[in-house]
Amino acid sequence: MSDETTQVEAAGDEFERDLASLGEVQLVDADPSKAEELLRILGELKVRHTGKKSAIAAAKKLIGKVAAEKRADFGQLVQTVENKIVSTIAETEAKLKDLVSKAKTESERLDVTIPGRRPRTGHLHPITIVRQRIEDIFVSMGYSIEDDREIETDYYNFDALNIPEGHPARESQDTFYTTEGFALRSQTSTVQIRAMERRGVPIRILAPGRVFRRDTPDMTHTPMFHQLEGLCVDKGITMAHLKGTVTEWLQRLFDKDTRTRFRPSYFPFTEPSAEFDFSCFVCHGSGKLDGERCRPCKGTGWIELGGSGMVHPNVLRACNIDPTVYSGFAFGFGLERMAALVYEIDDIRHMFENDMRFLQQFK
Numbered sequence: 635m636s637d638e639t640t641q642v643e644a645a646g647d648e649f650e651r652d653l654a655s656l657g658e659v660q661l662v663d664a665d666p667s668k669a670e671e672l673l674r675i676l677g678e679l680k681v682r683h684t685g686k687k688s689a690i691a692a693a694k695k696l697i698g699k700v701a702a703e704k705r706a707d708f709g710q711l712v713q714t715v716e717n718k719i720v721s722t723i724a725e726t727e728a729k730l731k732d733l734v735s736k737a738k739t740e741s742e743r744l745d746v747t748i749p750g751r752r753p754r755t756g757h758l759h760p761i762t763i764v765r766q767r768i769e770d771i772f773v774s775m776g777y778s779i780e781d782d783r784e785i786e787t788d789y790y791n792f793d794a795l796n797i798p799e800g801h802p803a804r805e806s807q808d809t810f811y812t813t814e815g816f817a818l819r820s821q822t823s824t825v826q827i828r829a830m831e832r833r834g835v836p837i838r839i840l841a842p843g844r845v846f847r848r849d850t851p852d853m854t855h856t857p858m859f860h861q862l863e864g865l866c867v868d869k870g871i872t873m874a875h876l877k878g879t880v881t882e883w884l885q886r887l888f889d890k891d892t893r894t895r896f897r898p899s900y901f902p903f904t905e906p907s908a909e910f911d912f913s914c915f916v917c918h919g920s921g922k923l924d925g926e927r928c929r930p931c932k933g934t935g936w937i938e939l940g941g942s943g944m945v946h947p948n949v950l951r952a953c954n955i956d957p958t959v960y961s962g963f964a965f966g967f968g969l970e971r972m973a974a975l976v977y978e979i980d981d982i983r984h985m986f987e988n989d990m991r992f993l994q995q996f997k
Contacts (some may be wrong), residue, residue: 641689648689649719653679653726673730680723684716760973760996761860761985765842768862768972771883772840777864780839782825784846785816790824795903796948809846810857818846823903826865826964830953835960836868842969853981860969867945867955867962873906876942876963880910888915895936904943904964911936915975930975937975940967 682688758766769779791809792798809820825841842862849855866875881894892915896908913919914931927933942965947957970982977996979985984992 641692644689649679649722653722670734673727673734676723676727676730680727684720684723757993757996759985759993760977760979761969763996764973764976765860765862765969767887768883769840769842771886772864775838775879775882777838777840777866780825780829780841781843782828782841784819784844785812786819786824787816790827791817791819791821794827794949794952795821795823796946796952797902801902809848820847821845821966822861822863823964823966826863827949827953829865830867830950830955835955835962837962838866838868840864851983853983854971856970856982856986858986859982861966862969862972863964863966865945865962865964867950867960869960871944871961871963873944873963876944876965879963880942880965884912888912889918891918893919896942899941899943901941901943903946903949904941905946907941907943909938910940910942910965911938913937930978939972940965942966 773779792801810818822841822843822845825843826839829839829841830837840862841864842860844858845861846858849857851857864879866879877894877896881892884894885892891913893913894910895912896910899907899909901907914921914928914935914937916930917923917928917935919935921928921931921933921935923929928935931937942963945962945964950957950960950962970985973979973985974982
């Protein structure tokens with residue numbers, strides 16, 4: 635046996651050994667998770683045994699050097715070994731690809747007889763529910779809904795609301811400031827100022843939105859909360875219109891027998907000013923529920939809601955409105971407090987903790 639023949643047969647034997655190293659069982663019943671790894675190894679074998687630097691490629695170069703009478707037999711031997719290597723690799727590769735394909739098909743298979751999964755419906759936040767109910771009432775009364783920026787200048791947040799620098803009211807409404815002289819609004823009254831500047835009078839608007847104050851979080855306070863403020867400015871507006879408006883929307887929201895009361899108070903942007911309460915919607919003003927003290931009103935029969943009053947003449951002048959011709963009223967309250975009353979929530983921090991167990995209770 636010539637050295638050339640020995641070299642060709644050695645190339646075939648080396649391929650058989652490398653192929654056997656994959657494992658006969660793996661090639662036939664390979665784990666789908668390992669099939670792609672085996673394909674990668676098989677690709678390396680293909681390059682090693684059929685590539686330009688393989689033993690078979692080197693053997694092909696020897697054909698021209700073999701004696702003429704032996705050249706045909708040697709060439710046939712080289713071709714036979716090469717064909718065997720190529721066909722074996724192709725067959726093994728086809729098996730592995732088929733295994734991978736079947737594994738992917740199985741993993742993506744759907745059982746159409748299994749009942750489908752219905753998408754879970756979302757839940758509106760309690761603050762959103764209460765806000766929308768109140769907005770619907772005021773829209774039906776001819777009011778429009780106004781919204782504006784949450785980052786304001788010192789002028790709109792204080793000066794235009796008759797709270798000049800050094801005024802004591804600034805301390806109770808202290809908010810968060812930026813290094814550029816802006817501030818997060820501490821009340822949605824800023825929306826009223828901008829609306830009067832933009833739209834003029836007469837005007838009837840409702841301004842809901844987020845406000846910010848430097849409060850320490852507890853059961854009844856958070857640094858960020860929601861306010862809803864109303865404004866009506868026209869000729870001949872009096873305190874009677876304010877009382878009638880507040881009473882009307884509370885009766886529509888709770889019960890037609892709901893009563894209201896106004897207590898003298900002070901706000902720098904209204905004069906005269908008043909706190910307004912409404913009769914408890916649980917005990918209907920009696921202060922008792924099932925023989926015990928009513929929890930929402932603490933046994934008083936009344937629930938404190940917010941502040942109100944006639945728009946201060948200085949506020950109208952700041953918006954270029956003549957207070958000798960026009961007058962108006964404004965009122966405002968916290969939506970968290972209202973939502974807590976309606977849904978008997980004892981800690982308003984629950985509304986901001988994103989606990990699905992809490993939010994799923996509200997429809």
